[in-house]
Amino acid sequence: MHDIVSLSAAGRLQDVFAVQRRAWAEQGALSVRRRDEALEALAVALVRRADELARAVAQDFGHRSIHETKLADLYPVIAGLRHARKHFRRWMKPQRRPIRMMFQPASGRIRYQPLGIVGIISPWNYPVQLALSPLAGALAAGNRIMIKPSELTPCTSALLEQVIGEVFDESEAAVVQGGADVAQAFARLPFDHLFFTGSTAVGKEVMKAAAENLVPVTLELGGKSPAILAPDYPLGKAAERIAVGKLFNAGQTCIAPDYVLVPRRHEAAFVSAFRDAAARLYPSLAANPDYTAIVSERHAERLRRLVADARARGAAVHEINPAGESLDPAGRRIAPAVLTGVPSDALAMQEEIFGPVLPVIAYDRVEEAIRFVRDRPHPLALYVFSHDGEFVSRVLEQTSSGGVAVNETLLHCVQEELPFGGVGPSGMGAYHGEAGFRTFSHARSVFHQARINGAGMTRPPYGGRMERLLSFLLR
Numbered sequence: 071m072h073d074i075v076s077l078s079a080a081g082r083l084q085d086v087f088a089v090q091r092r093a094w095a096e097q098g099a100l101s102v103r104r105r106d107e108a109l110e111a112l113a114v115a116l117v118r119r120a121d122e123l124a125r126a127v128a129q130d131f132g133h134r135s136i137h138e139t140k141l142a143d144l145y146p147v148i149a150g151l152r153h154a155r156k157h158f159r160r161w162m163k164p165q166r167r168p169i170r171m172m173f174q175p176a177s178g179r180i181r182y183q184p185l186g187i188v189g190i191i192s193p194w195n196y197p198v199q200l201a202l203s204p205l206a207g208a209l210a211a212g213n214r215i216m217i218k219p220s221e222l223t224p225c226t227s228a229l230l231e232q233v234i235g236e237v238f239d240e241s242e243a244a245v246v247q248g249g250a251d252v253a254q255a256f257a258r259l260p261f262d263h264l265f266f267t268g269s270t271a272v273g274k275e276v277m278k279a280a281a282e283n284l285v286p287v288t289l290e291l292g293g294k295s296p297a298i299l300a301p302d303y304p305l306g307k308a309a310e311r312i313a314v315g316k317l318f319n320a321g322q323t324c325i326a327p328d329y330v331l332v333p334r335r336h337e338a339a340f341v342s343a344f345r346d347a348a349a350r351l352y353p354s355l356a357a358n359p360d361y362t363a364i365v366s367e368r369h370a371e372r373l374r375r376l377v378a379d380a381r382a383r384g385a386a387v388h389e390i391n392p393a394g395e396s397l398d399p400a401g402r403r404i405a406p407a408v409l410t411g412v413p414s415d416a417l418a419m420q421e422e423i424f425g426p427v428l429p430v431i432a433y434d435r436v437e438e439a440i441r442f443v444r445d446r447p448h449p450l451a452l453y454v455f456s457h458d459g460e461f462v463s464r465v466l467e468q469t470s471s472g473g474v475a476v477n478e479t480l481l482h483c484v485q486e487e488l489p490f491g492g493v494g495p496s497g498m499g500a501y502h503g504e505a506g507f508r509t510f511s512h513a514r515s516v517f518h519q520a521r522i523n524g525a526g527m528t529r530p531p532y533g534g535r536m537e538r539l540l541s542f543l544l545r
């Protein structure tokens with residue numbers, strides 16, 4: 071049965087790709103009018119289906135806050151589609167570029183052209199946003215699009231397929247569902263661009279598969295995003311903002327603060343401020359509609375193992391369960407926990423946490439905190455809390471990360487004018503707003519020779535005139 075299902079999914083993959091290839095060959099890019107229409111039609115469909123989508127995501131997670139789905143999965147996509155609709159004509163405009171004097175009066179321009187057929191592979195943690203935000207840029211640029219959403223969120227993926235099917239003809243955009251086997255076959259298709267969001271390990275596989283066809287990739291990966299707290303910053307405020315970033319979606323956010331570096335003398339006070347903040351945000355856990363469950367038993371078990379491993383290696387585990395409830399493991403809600411005294415070789419400091427567990431690392435001097443971040447792979451996000459401009463500049467100058475928020479968590483990700491992406495092991499390439507349009511466009515250089523020009527000066531037979539020109543150029 072499984073083989074039959076896989077075979078038919080693989081067959082559909084090939085069929086949709088062939089339909090889009092043919093449409094690209096026969097009709098080329100989506101017209102400006104069609105882009106405009108489809109960007110709005112999709113936004114309207116998402117507004118109309120917001121409740122249904124939020125329910126589907128909740129069903130996939132076991133429990134996911136309806137408000138968080140609307141805020142983080144739907145709003146950024148709808149805002150992104152409308153932003154693209156408003157601006158894509160300007161983004162499309164050819165840009166005039168200056169030409170060196172010796173080649174004048176020729177002119178130079180860059181024209182932005184769609185790449186063709188774009189593949190999007192998305193993960194489960196924000197199953198709507200991470201499938202459709204890349205689509206906004208790809209569509210605004212005029213491409214045809216295939217999406218392979220995560221198999222861990224089957225209800226949402228099925229609904230996404232319906233919504234996309236209502237707004238688009240299959241030759242324009244389509245969703246193909248399936249498990250890891252379909253994902254692998256998807257990554258092997260000869261797309262014109264492949265956009266992947268997911269783990270670093272799978273990102274490597276995707277890049278390998280794409281390399282076979284020389285398909286360019288954008289990789290939006292994960293990693294351990296640090297928060298650095300300076301001695302001058304109000305502890306309570308920092309703890310609250312870090313708690314919001316850490317506990318939103320129960321920590322299953324690629325840019326959640328993974329661990330926090332705190333001045334040693336403030337360590338105990340930070341733990342208690344974080345406990346207070348978490349308790350204010352989530353006074354109870356077991357039946358609190360705002361507190362999201364862990365997506366699968368495998369991930370819940372991974373988090374329990376991570377905490378047990380830290381404890382076994384001598385870390386202190388400060389569990390936060392304000393109402394003192396017993397949490398049924400079947401519900402997959404995991405109590406937030408702060409870890410102190412975590413050694414670097416503990417799992418919690420080796421792998422991306424992706425859950426409501428926060429290691430606190432004490433530092434004595436700012437150089438130590440910076441060194442801690444520099445010694446590790448470039449993260450996707452970095453958070454710094456300080457009102458001291460010099461402290462902030464020092465951290466920004468001496469570290470690297472995909473993006474940064476100063477005195478805040480998460481919010482850099484929902485700014486259309488700020489490109490979003492990783493660096494090194496946290497990813498390559500960027501999107502959102504204009505950056506998405508550029509990612510999915512080819513910047514084609516056009517040199518336009520003038521009717522009367524001096525190009526003859528540089529042609530053979532070379533002689534004295536060329537000698538004089540060269541001695542001028544090489545002076």
Ligand code: NAD
Nearest residue numbers: 192193194219220253254257268269272275290291292324
């Ligand atoms: P994942 O890498 O396991 O899966 C992501 C997608 O890849 C799924 O659709 C899956 O079907 C597909 N896939 C699996 N094996 C594949 C293969 N061999 N070839 C091609 N595709 C394959 O990631 P996940 O568990 O769904 O998501 C969590 C990870 O994603 C975390 O590491 C997180 O940090 C990262 N993430 C990054 C961002 C970002 O914007 N940078 C956003 C969200 C999540």
